[in-house]
Amino acid sequence: MLFFIAWRNVWRQRIRSLVIIMAMIVGVWGLTLAIGFINAFTDSYLDNIVKYELAHMQVHHPKFKDDFDLKYDLKEGDVQLDKIKQIEGVKGVTARSIVSAMISSSKTASGVKVIGIDRKEEPTVSNVEDLIIEGEYLDGKMRNPIILGEKLAEKLNVKIRSKLVLTFQNELGDITAAAFRVNGIYKAQSPKLNEGSVFVRARDIARSIGAENKVNEVAILLEPTANEDSVYKDVSNIYQQYLVEKWSDIAPEIEMLRSQSKISTTILVTIFMLALVFGIVNTMLMAVLERIRELGMLMAIGMNKIRVFSMILFETFYLGLISCPIGLFFGYLTLSYFSYNGFDLSSYAKGLEDIGYSTVVYPTLAFQQYAGLAAGIFITALLGAMYPAFKAIRLKPVEALNKI
Amino acid sequence: MAIIEVIDVKKVYNPDEIPVEALRGVNLQIEPGEFTAIVGPSGSGKSTLLNIIGGLDSPTRGKILIGGRDISEMKESQLIDFRLNNIGFVFQSYNLIPVLTAIENVAFIMELQNVSKKERNQRAMELLEEVGIAEQYNRRPSQLSGGQQQRVAVARALASRPKFILADEPTANLDSVSTSNLLDMMAEMNEKEKATFIFSTHDQRVIDKAKRIITLEDGIIVSDVVKSNLTHVSE
Numbered sequence: 001m002l003f004f005i006a007w008r009n010v011w012r013q014r015i016r017s018l019v020i021i022m023a024m025i026v027g028v029w030g031l032t033l034a035i036g037f038i039n040a041f042t043d044s045y046l047d048n049i050v051k052y053e054l055a056h057m058q059v060h061h062p063k064f065k066d067d068f069d070l071k072y073d074l075k076e077g078d079v080q081l082d083k084i085k086q087i088e089g090v091k092g093v094t095a096r097s098i099v100s101a102m103i104s105s106s107k108t109a110s111g112v113k114v115i116g117i118d119r120k121e122e123p124t125v126s127n128v129e130d131l132i133i134e135g136e137y138l139d140g141k142m143r144n145p146i147i148l149g150e151k152l153a154e155k156l157n158v159k160i161r162s163k164l165v166l167t168f169q170n171e172l173g174d175i176t177a178a179a180f181r182v183n184g185i186y187k188a189q190s191p192k193l194n195e196g197s198v199f200v201r202a203r204d205i206a207r208s209i210g211a212e213n214k215v216n217e218v219a220i221l222l223e224p225t226a227n228e229d230s231v232y233k234d235v236s237n238i239y240q241q242y243l244v245e246k247w248s249d250i251a252p253e254i255e256m257l258r259s260q261s262k263i264s265t266t267i268l269v270t271i272f273m274l275a276l277v278f279g280i281v282n283t284m285l286m287a288v289l290e291r292i293r294e295l296g297m298l299m300a301i302g303m304n305k306i307r308v309f310s311m312i313l314f315e316t317f318y319l320g321l322i323s324c325p326i327g328l329f330f331g332y333l334t335l336s337y338f339s340y341n342g343f344d345l346s347s348y349a350k351g352l353e354d355i356g357y358s359t360v361v362y363p364t365l366a367f368q369q370y371a372g373l374a375a376g377i378f379i380t381a382l383l384g385a386m387y388p389a390f391k392a393i394r395l396k397p398v399e400a401l402n403k404i
Numbered sequence: 405m406a407i408i409e410v411i412d413v414k415k416v417y418n419p420d421e422i423p424v425e426a427l428r429g430v431n432l433q434i435e436p437g438e439f440t441a442i443v444g445p446s447g448s449g450k451s452t453l454l455n456i457i458g459g460l461d462s463p464t465r466g467k468i469l470i471g472g473r474d475i476s477e478m479k480e481s482q483l484i485d486f487r488l489n490n491i492g493f494v495f496q497s498y499n500l501i502p503v504l505t506a507i508e509n510v511a512f513i514m515e516l517q518n519v520s521k522k523e524r525n526q527r528a529m530e531l532l533e534e535v536g537i538a539e540q541y542n543r544r545p546s547q548l549s550g551g552q553q554q555r556v557a558v559a560r561a562l563a564s565r566p567k568f569i570l571a572d573e574p575t576a577n578l579d580s581v582s583t584s585n586l587l588d589m590m591a592e593m594n595e596k597e598k599a600t601f602i603f604s605t606h607d608q609r610v611i612d613k614a615k616r617i618i619t620l621e622d623g624i625i626v627s628d629v630v631k632s633n634l635t636h637v638s639e
Contacts, residue, residue, distance in 0.1 A: 001508070001515050008503035297499040300460055302488020302516050302564070304481065398460040401495065 002307060006314035009287070020283045021323045024276065028327025028377060029334070031272045035265050035373075036335045036363030040343070042261040044358040046247075046254055048189045051127045054247045055219035056228065057235060062243045064216055068100040068113065071171045073214040080238050081121070081218065087234045089226025092124025095215040097202040101168040103148075105156035112152070114166060116202035125221040128186060128199060135160040135184035144204050145183030149194035153185045160185070166200075170209040178208035189358055269373075273380040280384030284316055288388045295392050296400020305393040312392055316385035317378070324377045328370055339364045405472075407567050407600065408434035408457060413466035415452050415623075426452040427463070428623040434568065434602060439594045441603045441614035448620040450604035451572055457602070458491050458570045459483045471567060488516055492561030492569035492599075496576045498553040500545040506532060506556045507541040513564045524563075531559035534596075535589055551582025558590060568600035575607045587613045 010017050050056060061072035074080075074095075084093045097116035102109055119138055123129055128147070129137045138145050146164060148156075158164060160182050167177045180200060188194045206213045218239070222231055228246060236244045248255040288295065298308060342360040410432035417424040426449045434440060442450045455461040456468060459475045468475050470490060478486060487493075500509045507528045514524035532538045535555040537548075545553050554574060561569045571590075575583040591613055593599045603610055611617055619627040 001512060005501065005503060005512075012503060293497075293499065294501065297493075297495065298501070299484060300458070300487065301493055301513055301560070302484055304484045304516075307516070398455050401460070401499070 002311055003314055006311050007318055009311070009315050010318045013287070016283065016286065017319065020279055020319060023279055024319065024323035024377075025327040025330065027272055027276065028324055028373070029330045031268065031373065032328060032331025032365060033334055033363065034268050035369060036331070036338075036365045037343070037361065038261050038265050038268075039365065040361035040363040041357060042258055043364070044361050045257060048358060049251060049254055050221070050247055052131065052188055052193055053190055054250050055125045056222040056247050057220040057232060058245050058250055059218040059235065059239045060216065060243050060245075068098060070097070070099050070169075070209065070214050070216065073216050074218060074239070074242055083238050084218070084220060084235060087231055089223050089231045090220055091223045092121070092221040094118055094121040094125045094219050095202070096217040096219060097205045097214045098216045099168050099205060101166045103156065103198060104165045104167065105158050105162065107157040108155065110152065110155060113197045114168070114205065115197055115199050116205040117199055118202055125219045128188070131186035131188050132184045133187045135182065137184055138199065138201050140183065142181055142183055144178060144180040144200070146180035146198055146200050147184040147186060148182065148198040150185055150187045151194045152196075152198070153182070155195070158182050166208070168209070171211055176209050178204075180204070269376065273376060276377065276380050277384040280316055280319070280381050281387055283319070284312060284385045284388035285391065287315065288312065288392045292395060292400045292403045295395055296397045296403070299395065300397040300401060309389045309393050312389035313382055313385050316381050320378050320381040324374055328374060331365070332370070335363050335365055338362065406433040407436050407471055408432070409467075409469040410453070410457065411467040411469065413453075413456060413463045413468065415449070415456060415461070416464045419464065425623055427456070429466070430623070430625055432618065432625065434600065436600055437594065437598045438616055439591065439601050439614055440616040440618060441605050441611050442618045442620060443605060443611055444620035449623040450620055453620065454570050454572050454602065454604045458493065459487050488513070488564060490567045492564060492566035494554070494557045494561050494569060494571035494574045496573040498545065498550070498557050500553055500556055500560070502545050505542050505544055506537060506548065509545070509556055510559045510563050513560055517564055528559070528563060531562055532556070534593065535559045549582065550578050551586060554578060554582070554586055555589060558586070558593070562593065562597070562599060568602060571601060571603045573605055573607075574603060575605065575610055580609075583607065583609055
């Protein structure tokens with residue numbers, strides 16, 4: 001009957017209970033959306049970096065990154081690719097030739113990272129092809145095709161079929177130049193990719209420098225469910241003398257961004273929980289203070305303190321039981337809509353693109369986050385009810401009964 | 405053997421500031437089955453004495469023995485259990501649980517005693533029948549008149565099968581018809597169930613109905629009259 005009394009007590013002050021319930025629903029809904037959007041921003045940034053730039057893992061010669069010198073290549077790098085493909089959790093793998101170069105148009109010149117790709121294997125790892133906004137990928141019969149970012153194209157003042165000259169050092173340190181024609185222009189969120197990198201066919205680099213096809217980088221993309229540590233271990237076993245790095249090692253700023261997102265989420269949740277605590281304390285304290293005589297009577301006739309305490313907590317529990325699932329459900333519906341249709345931030349697109357975010361984000365919340373939120377709300381609400389409940393059991397029946 | 409023994413009870417409020425002596429050495433014995441009214445002017449100590457007998461307040465000095473047990477020595481948690489199983493309360497303003505119906509109000513106290521649902525509902529209904537309010541069993545206090553609410557309160561007080569019932573000014577908020585009906589009902593309970601009733605009251609109609617009248621003035625008993633037809637009380 002205690003559950004029953006607590007339930008009915010919730011509805012004694014219908015308006016007051018509805019106000020706190022509505023406030024909790026809106027709060028939970030808002031919190032769900034906010035966390036979903038924080039997730040979306042982090043995921044979109046990470047996705048852009050992983051899908052178009054880094055992949056999940058990279059293998060290099062230990063000295064390669066010092067000055068991107070072609071001579072630091074992976075011996076038989078492409079031969080090992082088949083072994084990597086066999087590793088459980090690997091979605092795609094590709095070999096790349098990378099060289100630093102000076103790119104020159106008739107107007108100006110700029111330093112770039114030239115990424116030589118295998119046309120067939122690259123799409124299993126990188127989706128640069130999807131970013132093409134003009135022209136086409138490295139297909140067709142054109143000799144020495146090159147694709148570059150929109151910003152770099154603007155800077156060099158080039159269009160499709162414009163001629164560009166790449167100047168780089170060969171293995172012996174001699175300066176070599178080769179002419180390329182713009183085959184496609186892409187638009188990437190990453191400033192590095194948009195302004196500082198160009199894509200060519202690996203075999204064109206090899207031909208330009210008069211050497212065999214060099215593999216300086218092996219990029220590996222994992223399945224979403226893959227165990228990153230386990231794959232890392234297997235890849236390290238294949239490339240024992242080389243440097244195997246995870247995306248978080250290659251770009252520690254992303255890991256930092258993820259940590260910052262977690263901190264932002266924690267701050268947001270803390271603010272919400274504090275507001276919830278004050279809301280619950282206020283509501284339940286009012287509920288206790290206006291029932292002092294009744295609580296005094298209950299203790300006078302023999303209701304012990306544990307029962308009185310539990311009754312106040314049950315009342316709070318019911319407030320949470322009504323509002324939390326509704327708030328989470330609305331949050332789920334809204335997130336489902338936006339995770340399917342995307343949330344268009346194009347009015348802020350310029351600023352976002354400059355820092356590497358997508359203009360359309362897809363907010364999501366993992367089941368664990370829903371569960372964590374629900375648990376947090378109930379625990380916080382019950383903690384908030386402790387003070388009113390303690391106040392209730394500290395009442396002396398004889399004094400409480402004489403309260404007007 | 406007396407069910408209540410009040411031995412030299414003194415109660416002083418604000419002992420460290422401006423002391424107010426509410427009771428100044430009260431001695432009293434109540435036998436089973438009594439129908440006793442404690443009367444006296446306002447501030448005479450009636451309610452204080454009732455609260456101390458009911459274990460709701462503690463004496464500054466003296467002892468309260470109920471069924472031979474000194475309740476003035478009990479801890480608060482023990483007192484709550486003791487009140488639940490030994491004392492029934494009827495309050496001036498009924499003090500029913502507003503969210504429960506009449507039958508639920510009566511059954512609630514038995515739930516606190518862990519009586520089975522079937523048994524408590526059966527007894528609650530029987531008690532409501534005895535106090536003459538069975539037809540309104542499913543109504544909430546707000547749907548009952550003052551007299552009807554006080555009847556439910558009496559049924560609730562009886563539900564836990566207490567040794568005695570303390571009623572603090574039970575008729576103060578009732579009109580004369582309701583007062584008369586309530587007193588008749590309680591007198592009948594006293595006769596039939598041998599329930600012991602102790603009232604604090606100003607109400608002459610209660611005093612007329614009581615079989616023993618204890619008069620308090622300035623915290624001491626100035627008279628204790630047992631009406632002549634109460635032979636069974638003094639046995």
